[in-house]
Amino acid sequence: MRLETDPYLTRYAQRVQGMSASEIRALFAVAARPEIVSFAGGMPATSALDMEAVEAVAARVIRETGATALQYGGGQGRPELRRALVEVMDHQGVPAHADDLVITVGGQQALELIAKCFIDPGDIVLAEGPTYVGGIGALTSHQADIRHVPMDADGLQVDLLEERLHALAAEGRRAKFVYVIPNHQNPAGVSMSIERRLRLAELADEHDLLILEDDPYGLLTFNGDTLPSIRSLVPSRVIYVGTMSKTFAPGVRTGWIVAPRPIRDKLVLLREAADLCPSNLTQMVVEGWLTSQPWREQIKRFREVYRDKADTMLGALGDEMPDGVTWTVPVGAFYVWLTVPRGIDTSDLLAKAISNRVAYVPGRGFYADGSGGNQMRLCFSYPEVERIAEGVQRLGELLHAELELVTAVYGDDAPQLRARRTGQASGLGG
Amino acid sequence: MRLETDPYLTRYAQRVQGMSASEIRALFAVAARPEIVSFAGGMPATSALDMEAVEAVAARVIRETGATALQYGGGQGRPELRRALVEVMDHQGVPAHADDLVITVGGQQALELIAKCFIDPGDIVLAEGPTYVGGIGALTSHQADIRHVPMDADGLQVDLLEERLHALAAEGRRAKFVYVIPNHQNPAGVSMSIERRLRLAELADEHDLLILEDDPYGLLTFNGDTLPSIRSLVPSRVIYVGTMSKTFAPGVRTGWIVAPRPIRDKLVLLREAADLCPSNLTQMVVEGWLTSQPWREQIKRFREVYRDKADTMLGALGDEMPDGVTWTVPVGAFYVWLTVPRGIDTSDLLAKAISNRVAYVPGRGFYADGSGGNQMRLCFSYPEVERIAEGVQRLGELLHAELELVTAVYGDDAPQLRARRTGQASGLGG
Numbered sequence: 001m002r003l004e005t006d007p008y009l010t011r012y013a014q015r016v017q018g019m020s021a022s023e024i025r026a027l028f029a030v031a032a033r034p035e036i037v038s039f040a041g042g043m044p045a046t047s048a049l050d051m052e053a054v055e056a057v058a059a060r061v062i063r064e065t066g067a068t069a070l071q072y073g074g075g076q077g078r079p080e081l082r083r084a085l086v087e088v089m090d091h092q093g094v095p096a097h098a099d100d101l102v103i104t105v106g107g108q109q110a111l112e113l114i115a116k117c118f119i120d121p122g123d124i125v126l127a128e129g130p131t132y133v134g135g136i137g138a139l140t141s142h143q144a145d146i147r148h149v150p151m152d153a154d155g156l157q158v159d160l161l162e163e164r165l166h167a168l169a170a171e172g173r174r175a176k177f178v179y180v181i182p183n184h185q186n187p188a189g190v191s192m193s194i195e196r197r198l199r200l201a202e203l204a205d206e207h208d209l210l211i212l213e214d215d216p217y218g219l220l221t222f223n224g225d226t227l228p229s230i231r232s233l234v235p236s237r238v239i240y241v242g243t244m245s246k247t248f249a250p251g252v253r254t255g256w257i258v259a260p261r262p263i264r265d266k267l268v269l270l271r272e273a274a275d276l277c278p279s280n281l282t283q284m285v286v287e288g289w290l291t292s293q294p295w296r297e298q299i300k301r302f303r304e305v306y307r308d309k310a311d312t313m314l315g316a317l318g319d320e321m322p323d324g325v326t327w328t329v330p331v332g333a334f335y336v337w338l339t340v341p342r343g344i345d346t347s348d349l350l351a352k353a354i355s356n357r358v359a360y361v362p363g364r365g366f367y368a369d370g371s372g373g374n375q376m377r378l379c380f381s382y383p384e385v386e387r388i389a390e391g392v393q394r395l396g397e398l399l400h401a402e403l404e405l406v407t408a409v410y411g412d413d414a415p416q417l418r419a420r421r422t423g424q425a426s427g428l429g430g
Numbered sequence: 431m432r433l434e435t436d437p438y439l440t441r442y443a444q445r446v447q448g449m450s451a452s453e454i455r456a457l458f459a460v461a462a463r464p465e466i467v468s469f470a471g472g473m474p475a476t477s478a479l480d481m482e483a484v485e486a487v488a489a490r491v492i493r494e495t496g497a498t499a500l501q502y503g504g505g506q507g508r509p510e511l512r513r514a515l516v517e518v519m520d521h522q523g524v525p526a527h528a529d530d531l532v533i534t535v536g537g538q539q540a541l542e543l544i545a546k547c548f549i550d551p552g553d554i555v556l557a558e559g560p561t562y563v564g565g566i567g568a569l570t571s572h573q574a575d576i577r578h579v580p581m582d583a584d585g586l587q588v589d590l591l592e593e594r595l596h597a598l599a600a601e602g603r604r605a606k607f608v609y610v611i612p613n614h615q616n617p618a619g620v621s622m623s624i625e626r627r628l629r630l631a632e633l634a635d636e637h638d639l640l641i642l643e644d645d646p647y648g649l650l651t652f653n654g655d656t657l658p659s660i661r662s663l664v665p666s667r668v669i670y671v672g673t674m675s676k677t678f679a680p681g682v683r684t685g686w687i688v689a690p691r692p693i694r695d696k697l698v699l700l701r702e703a704a705d706l707c708p709s710n711l712t713q714m715v716v717e718g719w720l721t722s723q724p725w726r727e728q729i730k731r732f733r734e735v736y737r738d739k740a741d742t743m744l745g746a747l748g749d750e751m752p753d754g755v756t757w758t759v760p761v762g763a764f765y766v767w768l769t770v771p772r773g774i775d776t777s778d779l780l781a782k783a784i785s786n787r788v789a790y791v792p793g794r795g796f797y798a799d800g801s802g803g804n805q806m807r808l809c810f811s812y813p814e815v816e817r818i819a820e821g822v823q824r825l826g827e828l829l830h831a832e833l834e835l836v837t838a839v840y841g842d843d844a845p846q847l848r849a850r851r852t853g854q855a856s857g858l859g860g
Contacts, residue, residue, distance in 0.1 A: 046500045054500065055492040058711075059485050066481040070679035072473055105535060105705035112704050134706065141703045249500035253709040273571045274542050274704065275535035276564065279683040282709055 031359035037391030038359040039378040042186065042334055044246050048305045050298060054249075057288035065284065073280040075272040076264075077103020077256070081283045084290040085242065085256055091296065092218050094229045094240065096258045102267045103278045107216055107243035107255040111138040113270050114212060114239060114257065118176050119144045126164060127179040128156050130337065130366030130375070130428070132186045135179055135214065139368075144176070146368035150427045153328065155192030156180060157427075158199045165207050177210040177239075182230060184217040184333030187366045187377035188428055191331065194227060201233035214241045217333035219299050222307035236260065244286055246333070247299050252282040306333065309380040309388060316389040320396030322403045326429050327378075334381040337363075339374060339429025340399060343406035346376045349398070358394040375429060461789035467821030468789040469808040472616065472764055474676050478735045480728060484679075487718035495714065503710040505702040506694075507533020507686070511713045514720040515672065515686055521726065522648050524659045524670065526688045532697045533708045537646055537673040537685040541568040543700050544642060544669060544687065548606050549574045556594060557609040558586050560767065560796030560805070560858070562616045565609055565644065569798075574606070576798035580857045583758065585622030586610055587857075588629045595637050607640040607669075612660060614647040614763030617796045617807035618858055621761065624657060631663035644671045649729050651762035652737035666690065674716055676763070677729050682712040736763065739810040739818060746819040750826030752833050756859050757808075764811040767793075769804060769859025770829060773836035776806045779828070788824040805859060 031038050061069050076082075082098035089096050104110040111134060119125070121143035127135065129148025139146055149161045161178070168174060180200070182192040192200070204211055213230045221227075231238040243255035257267060271277075289295055310330055317327055317336070327338040338360075340346065347362040363375030378395075380388055461468050491499050506512075512528035519526050534540040541564060549555070551573035557565065559578025569576055579591045591608070598604060610630070612622040622630070634641055643660045651657075661668040673685035687697060701707075719725055740760055747757055747766070757768040768790075770776065777792040793805030808825075810818055 041502075043502055046497045049496070049500060051492060051496040054496060055489050058492055059489040062481060062485040062488055066479070066484060067476045068681075070476045070479060070484065070681035072471075072675075072680045105709075108703075109705040134703075137703045141700075245502075249711075250502045251498075251500035251710040253705065253707075270571075273538075273564075273567045275539040275683065277683075279535075279709065279712055280681040281679075281715070282711060285711070 031354050036354060036357045036359055037383055037387050037394065039380065039383065039391060039395075040359040040361050041382060042377075042379045043382040044250060044334075045302070045305050045309075045381055046249055046251070048301055049249060050293070053293050054285070054289065057292065058285050061281070061284045061288050069281045069284045071280060073277045073283065075277050076268045077101065077278050078280065078283045078287065081254075081287045081290075082256070084287050088219075088244075088247070088290065088295075089240075089242065089258075092226050092229070094215070094218070094231055094242075094258075095235060096231075096240070100258050100261065100264055102257045102259065102264055102271060103283060104255040104257060104271065105253045105275065105278060106245055106250065107214065107241050108134050108138065109271070109274070110241040110243075110255045110257045111135050111212075111214070112141070113267050113274070114241070115139050115142040115144065116270055117263065117266055118210075123176040124168065124173060125177060125179055126161065126175045127368075128181065128185060128188070129369075130187050130363065130372055130377075131179065132181060132214065133365045135181075136366070136368050139179070147175075148367060148369060148371070151185070151188055151190060152427050153190055155182060155185065155188075155190050155196055156200070158196045158203065161200070162203055165203065165209075169207075175209065177212045178204075179212045179214065180230065181214045181216075182218075183215055183227065184220060184330060184335070186216070186333075187335050187361070187363075188337045189328040189330035189333070189335035190337075190428070191221075191227060197228060197230060197233060200230060201237075204230075204234045204237045209237060211238045212241070213238050216243045216246050219247050220303055220306060220334075221332035222303055222310065223331070224300070224303065231258065239263065247302065248286065248289060248295070252286055254278070254282060254286050303332075306381055309383075309385050310336075312385050312388045313378065313380040313392060316392035316396075320393050322396070322400045324403060325399055328428060334379050336378040336380065337428055338376050338378055340376070341403065341406055342374050343410060344399070344402050345373050347373065349402065353395065353398055356394045356398050358391045358398070360395070461784050466784060466787045466789055467813055467817050467824065469810065469813065469821060469825075470789040470791050471812060472807075472809045473812040474680060474764075475732070475735050475739075475811055476679055476681070478731055479679060480723070483723050484715070484719065487722065488715050491711070491714045491718050499711045499714045501710060503707045503713065505707050506698045507531065507708050508710065508713045508717065511684075511717045511720075512686070514717050518649075518674075518677070518720065518725075519670075519672065519688075522656050522659070524645070524648075524661055524672075524688075525665060526661075526670070530688050530691065530694055532687045532689065532694055532701060533713060534685040534687060534701065535683045535705065535708060536675055536680065537644065537671050538564050538568065539701070539704070540671040540673075540685045540687045541565050541642075541644070542571070543697050543704070544671070545569050545572040545574065546700050547693065547696055548640075553606040554598065554603060555607060555609055556591065556605045557798075558611065558615060558618070559799075560617050560793065560802055560807075561609065562611060562644065563795045565611075566796070566798050569609070577605075578797060578799060578801070581615070581618050581620060582857050583620055585612060585615065585618075585620050585626055586630070588626045588633065591630070592633055595633065595639075599637075605639070607642045608634075609642045609644065610660065611644045611646075612648075613645055613657065614650060614760060614765070616646070616763075617765050617791070617793075618767045619758045619760035619763070619765035620767075620858070621651075621657060627658060627660060627663060630660060631667075634660075634664045634667045639667060641668045642671070643668050646673045646676050647763035649677050650733055650736060650764075652733055652740065653761070654730070654733065661688065669693065677732065678716065678719060678725070682716055684708070684712060684716050733762075736811055739813075739815050740766075742815050742818045743808065743810040743822060746822035746826075750822050752826070752830045754833060755829055758858060764809050766808040766810065767858055768806050768808055770806070771833065771836055772804050773840060774829070774832050775803050777803065779832065783825065783828055786824045786828050788821045788828070790825070
């Protein structure tokens with residue numbers, strides 16, 4: 001695909017300050033050229049799919065059940081698909097019943113419908129900082145007041161969340177919900193530790209919290225492990241969002257929400273006003289995939305592909321990055337979150353990076369509050385593995401050159417130049 | 431498909447007064463039984479599609495371009511599809527450029543995005559009365575104040591529209607836009623005459639109006655004729671909505687908006703917040719259909735199927751309906767709008783109708799203001815042609831019995847019992 005048509009990038013472009021959306025769109029259009037290594041778009045490696053199997057499934061769906069596949073369907077989504085998705089969640093240890101699911105147009109529509117359902121203008125949402133740009137987009141389009149809670153290598157800093165909850169209570173205010181991506185977080189590339197999940201579940205009970213658990217990557221831990229979902233710990237307090245975009249394919253635009261019955265009913269009505277119903281055709285392709293194909297094997301294959309790409313990127317970062325640059329170490333999914341010394345602005349740097357034939361997403365897009373100016377997201381899922389080291393090398397050259405400039409301005413003892421190389425004691429940089 | 435999963439019906443169910451949504455859902459669930467002839471759901475006859483051709487197209491899309499078809503796409507929709515849809519519009523005489531299109535999840539998402547883009551709470555929208563239930567749903571979900579303008583056998587009564595415009599101007603108010611379905615209107619089954627289209631275009635200029643032209647059925651005139659679109663008459667004042675749901679298949683969930691550039695840009699941003707992007711897979715199936723298959727022939731086939739069904743229904747109505755019942759005479763698409771004497775409430779009557787093994791949609795769903803209580807929509811597109819007369823006969827028996835009751839209450843000279851059998855001098859009844 002050509003990157004200028006990547007909707008993730010246009011989202012980022014809207015959120016990156018200091019450049020107009022059209023300037024950044026133009027830059028990413030250039031970034032789509034084959035000579036550029038792009039770590040920008042968060043796209044899965046669809047080339048790793050068993051395409052013959054997908055073709056056979058789609059052909060059979062139309063041949064055997066075409067009059068249904070091409071007709072309108074129900075607003076909640078097909079019962080057969082909902083049952084199959086319950087098995088996918090079961091594979092990950094996420095408890096759910098098919099009646100409680102609403103099928104959505106990818107995870108993005110799930111977030112949009114939940115925002116439309118819950119948010120009145122000015123409502124507070126607590127979210128990890130940084131967090132998913134599409135989540136920020138859906139929430140702010142309904143005028144939520146997003147307040148970030150910092151993360152570190154063990155994910156959301158739940159002790160800081162607790163401080164925020166107490167501070168809000170002291171003001172007589174409440175958060176409408178807490179938005180978390182516990183597994184292989186986008187963009188931070190870290191997961192919430194078990195201890196913190198347990199504590200988050202306790203806090204939910206103590207503070208009567210609603211938690212929005214967004215989980216696109218839970219099955220993509222490189223070693224196959226899964227951590228307990230927040231939903232498995234406090235099911236009645238969690239609205240859970242899943243998607244087939246990363247474990248099968250984004251092109252089928254199939255996500256889902258698991259919600260308690262009264263909320264589910266309201267979400268179905270909102271979805272019917274939004275687009276009537278999901279596509280029966282794509283739903284039945286996903287059903288066919290999940291009921292007739294070895295989808296667990298396909299997920300293993302994706303894990304291997306992404307682990308190889310992550311290893312390559314992490315190795316190259318160790319080799320190429322100058323002192324003062326830090327990054328997270330993912331154990332699953334797609335992303336590395338990289339922090340550069342404060343004298344460097346990653347939005348400003350993007351044009352130079354693209355001239356240097358490498359692209360990334362500047363960090364500001366992942367905060368609602370303008371933070372992240374010295375950070376960037378590197379996505380390793382899409383580029384071919386043999387081009388990843390090349391891209392990191394180009395980025396390294398660029399950052400070496402920029403750091404010479406920073407050193408010239410701040411001197412050798414600038415504190416940020418003494419930051420550790422990997423991991424983070426107290427946050428993901430910033 | 432099973433009717434209880436028809437999202438059209440759940441929409442209606444929400445809008446029909448006097449019964450709870452769950453009661454009407456339960457009724458329609460019963461209506462899905464095979465012994466019942468349902469004129470309720472507005473579903474196309476997908477069984478008339480060349481299914482082998484669709485299968486071949488879908489298989490080729492995945493075989494030859496699977497990595498793209500299964501990947502994310504751009505928020506505006508694929509340029510290739512937009513170009514193909516320009517040809518579809520050209521076939522109907524609707525002028526457009528591919529750059530000005532936004533691909534949507536069916537016509538419903540088009541209406542939702544336009545409502546989100548334009549409507550502030552309390553904004554006035556002028557709309558035909560009756561009008562599309564999904565349009566009412568999208569507009570009222572953004573708190574529009576919908577004001578209906580009556581129709582007759584020649585469609586929207588443009589002289590009454592002009593009166594409304596003057597009355598609003600006298601109050602110092604304006605309509606945000608005028609929502610019209612000029613061709614084979616849903617639910618009224620009538621089309622706007624050429625004279626009225628020309629006058630509507632003049633009014634748009636005189637009153638600086640924006641027109642939302644919703645056109646799902648323009649290519650489905652039984653004799654193949656097309657009337658000039660409002661867009662062809664005043665292009666700069668019209669936002670045009672199209673869909674492949676009725677000329678190909680609703681299961682691909684593919685509609686589109688044609689809008690001036692600055693509005694188009696805003697709609698793309700709204701759609702990215704709503705669901706990121708349309709499915710590449712379904713877009714490429716539609717592209718393949720439009721570029722490799724005789725889609726104009728398929729539309730001819732649909733016209734023949736619907737003409738036969740309309741003829742059957744209209745013949746049966748003439749044979750079976752008691753005096754005092756009137757109906758519109760469609761020359762295309764899916765619908766007959768039927769008016770019964772005022773003593774009969776079509777919402778109340780629905781349970782009896784279903785007991786009598788025939789279903790329809792009560793008229794109130796098609797008005798924002800509670801009108802339509804003595805009206806119903808009969809959709810002839812989906813039932814097999816041989817069952818249509820049977821269904822009309824059952825409805826006729828029921829209405830004969832109800833009218834005996836009305837006559838007993840009002841006496842023989844109740845004015846509604848003297849109404850003409852077909853056509854309407856001053857409106858579609860009510």
